[in-house]
Amino acid sequence: MSDTQSQIEPRPPSVAALFLERIEATPESEAYRYPVPPASGSGPDEWKSYTWTQAADRVFAVAAGLMDLGIEPEQRVAIMSNTRVDWILADLGVMCAGAATTTIYPGTNAEESAYILADSESRVLVAEDTAQLAKAREKRAELPDLAHVVVIDAAGEPVTDPADPEDWALTLDELMTRGRGYLQKHPDAVTETVRALRSDQLATLIYTSGTTGKPKGVRLPHDNWSYMGKAIAAQGLVEPEDVQYLWLPLAHVFGKVLTTGGVEVGHVTAVDGRIDKIIENLPVVQPTYMAAVPRIFEKVYNGVASKAKAAGGAKYKIFLWAAEVAREYAKVTQDNHRRTGTASAPTGLKVKHAIADKLVYAKLRDAFGGRLRACISGSAALAPDIGYFFAGAGIHILEGYGLTESSAASFCNPGEGYRTGTVGKPLPGCEVRIAEDGEVLLRGPGIMQGYHGLPEKTEEVLEPDGWFHTGDIGELSDDGFLRITDRKKDMFKTSGGKYVAPTEIEGRFKAVCPYVSTILVHGADRNYCTALIALDEIALMGWAEEHGLKGRSYADVVASPEVRELVGGYVERLNENLQRWQTIKQFRVLPRDLDVEHGELTPSLKLKRPVVEREFGHLLEEMYAGAREK
Missing domain, CATH: 3.40.50.12780 (ANL, N-terminal domain)
Structure with a gap:
C-alpha cells in the first residue's frame, strides 16, 4: 500500500466524524472568516472569525434544532442560499444530525425550486432570506413533505404569517435556541448520532443543472465526502497554514468539496459569495489559494x-x-x-x-x-x-x-x-x-x-x-x-464527415480576443462552422470610448460595423491556426451577453448549447441561408 493510499484507508465514515476530530485537534484555531457590512451601509466590511470551537457551537445547535423538529437520519434538509458562512455551518449541522443536505441555487425560480424540494422529499428548507421563503410559500400546496422553513437572515422582517396559526417558518436563531434547549435535555445527542453514522448513508443530494429536461438528483453518501477530505489532504496541495478564499456557489459540488477539504486540513476559509466583492476582498483576505x-x-x-x-x-x-x-x-x-x-x-x-x-x-x-x-x-x-x-x-x-x-x-x-x-x-x-x-x-x-x-x-x-x-x-x-x-455530446460532425470539438475552438478564441465573454461554435450536419459571439460589456465599452463610439449604448456598440470589423479580425487570427474544416466561415455578434437569468448558462457558468441555439436560431439559419448542404 502506498503512503498516500494509507492516508485514505481506513477513514472515518463521515465528514461529521472528521468535524469532531478537527474540533478536538485544533479547538481554538481560526476556522472561518466572514464579512459583516457596516451598520451605516457605506464603507468597507468588517471581517470576523469563528474558531473551530465557536463553529462547533453553532453546528451542534443547528443539528439539535433539526432533531427537535423531528428530523431523522437520511431525511432531506434543503439549503437555498448564496455562499456565506451560515451555509457551511448549516450543512455541517444537517450532516451531524444524520440528515442529508439537498442543495438549491438561490437563483432558481419558484417552479424549479418546488420540483427539487418535492422530488427530494425535503422536510426542512433553510432559506437565505424572505425572498427565498416567498418561493416556498408560493408553492406550499405542492410541497406536502415540507414541514418547516428556517430563514437565515430575515433583515428585521417577520418570517411568520400572522394569518396562519400553523405557519411553518422560523429564523435560524430560533432554530439554534431550540437546539440548545434540546442539548440541555440530551447533551450527547449530536455526538451519539455522528458516531452511529454509516458510510453508505445519504449525506448530500445535488441536482445537476442539465441542459435539457428536469434536473437529476445525484446521491452522494457520507463516505464520498470523507474520502474527498482525506484525498485532498493526501494530495498535499493545501496545508493547515493556508487561507482559502471561498466564493463559489456552495450548491455546486465544486464549492461543496472545498468545505470538506477545509475540515480535514484545518486551514482558514474566508467565505463571501458576492461576486461583485471579489476584487475588493482579495487584498483584504490575502488568500494563499482559491x-x-x-x-x-x-x-x-x-x-x-x-x-x-x-x-x-x-x-x-x-x-x-x-x-x-x-x-x-x-x-x-x-x-x-x-x-x-x-x-x-x-x-x-x-x-x-x-x-x-x-x-x-x-x-x-x-x-x-x-x-x-x-x-x-x-x-x-x-x-x-x-x-x-x-x-x-x-x-x-x-x-x-x-x-x-x-x-x-x-x-x-x-x-x-x-x-x-x-x-x-x-x-x-x-x-x-x-x-x-x-x-x-x-x-x-x-x-x-x-x-x-x-x-x-x-x-x-x-x-x-x-x-x-x-x-x-x-x-x-x-x-x-x-x-x-x-x-462527448458536444462534439459534432460536419456534413463533410469531419469531427469538430467546439470547446477547443472556443477556448482558442478566448485566448486571442480580449473582448469575448462567451462563444458558441456551431456546425453539426452543416458544411461549415459558424459562431455566435457575446462580448464582455466592460471591456468592450472601454474600447468603444477610444474608437469614436463614446456615449452610445452597449446594444448600439455591438451592432456597429466597427465592432463587426474588430471581431472579424480576431476570427481571422483564430482561423490561421485551425484545420480547414474547423475554421469559422461566418459569425454573428449577439445583442447581449449570455447569462444565468435567461437560462443560457448554468449557475457554474457552463454554456447551455441547446438553449442558446434555440434562442438565437434565427441568426444561425441566417448564416447558412443559401448554403448548399450535403
Missing part, C-alpha cells in the same frame, strides 16, 4: 488587456510583450520540469521575465492579494493560452477535473510540475481508463450511489463493477496526466 471557474480568469485577463490597450501606445506594447514572455516562460519551464524535474529557463528568457515581472506581473499578483500560491480551476476547460499567461506571471492555475457524480474532485494538477492544458493526475484512490471511443471512465470511493429515484438513468452511466461513464472525451499521457478534449 478556486474559480475559467470565466473568472478570462474576465481578469480581458480586463487587464483592455486596460492596457486603453492606456495606448507604449503601455499596450509592453503588455503584449510581457504576455508573450509569460507564455514562453511557462511553456519552457513546464516542459523542462517534465523532462528533467527542474523548472529551468535559459538565461536570456530569465532576464526578459524579470523585467516583465517588475513592469506587469507584480501588479497583477498584488491585485490577487500578494500571497496567492495557487488557484484551482475547474467546472470547464481553461483556454491554455490564458493558463500559460497566468503561469508565467506567477499565478499558478492548477486545473482539476470531476463531476457532480464523482463528488467534484477526481483529478488535479500537482503543485510542482503542473501542466497547463491538462487536468493533472487522479487523486489517490481514483481509477481511470479510456474507453474505445475516447470516453473517460472513473471508478473509486468518490463515485455517486446513483440518481435519486431514477434507476434506469443510473444504469446508463454506472456499470455493475463500479465504472462511471463521464460523457467526456479525453487522452491520458504515458505518465498519467489527463487532457479533456470535449464533451
Whole structure:
C-alpha cells in the first residue's frame, strides 16, 4: 500500500466524524472568516472569525434544532442560499444530525425550486432570506413533505404569517435556541448520532443543472465526502497554514468539496459569495489559494488587456510583450520540469521575465492579494493560452477535473510540475481508463450511489463493477496526466464527415480576443462552422470610448460595423491556426451577453448549447441561408 493510499484507508465514515476530530485537534484555531457590512451601509466590511470551537457551537445547535423538529437520519434538509458562512455551518449541522443536505441555487425560480424540494422529499428548507421563503410559500400546496422553513437572515422582517396559526417558518436563531434547549435535555445527542453514522448513508443530494429536461438528483453518501477530505489532504496541495478564499456557489459540488477539504486540513476559509466583492476582498483576505471557474480568469485577463490597450501606445506594447514572455516562460519551464524535474529557463528568457515581472506581473499578483500560491480551476476547460499567461506571471492555475457524480474532485494538477492544458493526475484512490471511443471512465470511493429515484438513468452511466461513464472525451499521457478534449455530446460532425470539438475552438478564441465573454461554435450536419459571439460589456465599452463610439449604448456598440470589423479580425487570427474544416466561415455578434437569468448558462457558468441555439436560431439559419448542404 502506498503512503498516500494509507492516508485514505481506513477513514472515518463521515465528514461529521472528521468535524469532531478537527474540533478536538485544533479547538481554538481560526476556522472561518466572514464579512459583516457596516451598520451605516457605506464603507468597507468588517471581517470576523469563528474558531473551530465557536463553529462547533453553532453546528451542534443547528443539528439539535433539526432533531427537535423531528428530523431523522437520511431525511432531506434543503439549503437555498448564496455562499456565506451560515451555509457551511448549516450543512455541517444537517450532516451531524444524520440528515442529508439537498442543495438549491438561490437563483432558481419558484417552479424549479418546488420540483427539487418535492422530488427530494425535503422536510426542512433553510432559506437565505424572505425572498427565498416567498418561493416556498408560493408553492406550499405542492410541497406536502415540507414541514418547516428556517430563514437565515430575515433583515428585521417577520418570517411568520400572522394569518396562519400553523405557519411553518422560523429564523435560524430560533432554530439554534431550540437546539440548545434540546442539548440541555440530551447533551450527547449530536455526538451519539455522528458516531452511529454509516458510510453508505445519504449525506448530500445535488441536482445537476442539465441542459435539457428536469434536473437529476445525484446521491452522494457520507463516505464520498470523507474520502474527498482525506484525498485532498493526501494530495498535499493545501496545508493547515493556508487561507482559502471561498466564493463559489456552495450548491455546486465544486464549492461543496472545498468545505470538506477545509475540515480535514484545518486551514482558514474566508467565505463571501458576492461576486461583485471579489476584487475588493482579495487584498483584504490575502488568500494563499482559491478556486474559480475559467470565466473568472478570462474576465481578469480581458480586463487587464483592455486596460492596457486603453492606456495606448507604449503601455499596450509592453503588455503584449510581457504576455508573450509569460507564455514562453511557462511553456519552457513546464516542459523542462517534465523532462528533467527542474523548472529551468535559459538565461536570456530569465532576464526578459524579470523585467516583465517588475513592469506587469507584480501588479497583477498584488491585485490577487500578494500571497496567492495557487488557484484551482475547474467546472470547464481553461483556454491554455490564458493558463500559460497566468503561469508565467506567477499565478499558478492548477486545473482539476470531476463531476457532480464523482463528488467534484477526481483529478488535479500537482503543485510542482503542473501542466497547463491538462487536468493533472487522479487523486489517490481514483481509477481511470479510456474507453474505445475516447470516453473517460472513473471508478473509486468518490463515485455517486446513483440518481435519486431514477434507476434506469443510473444504469446508463454506472456499470455493475463500479465504472462511471463521464460523457467526456479525453487522452491520458504515458505518465498519467489527463487532457479533456470535449464533451462527448458536444462534439459534432460536419456534413463533410469531419469531427469538430467546439470547446477547443472556443477556448482558442478566448485566448486571442480580449473582448469575448462567451462563444458558441456551431456546425453539426452543416458544411461549415459558424459562431455566435457575446462580448464582455466592460471591456468592450472601454474600447468603444477610444474608437469614436463614446456615449452610445452597449446594444448600439455591438451592432456597429466597427465592432463587426474588430471581431472579424480576431476570427481571422483564430482561423490561421485551425484545420480547414474547423475554421469559422461566418459569425454573428449577439445583442447581449449570455447569462444565468435567461437560462443560457448554468449557475457554474457552463454554456447551455441547446438553449442558446434555440434562442438565437434565427441568426444561425441566417448564416447558412443559401448554403448548399450535403
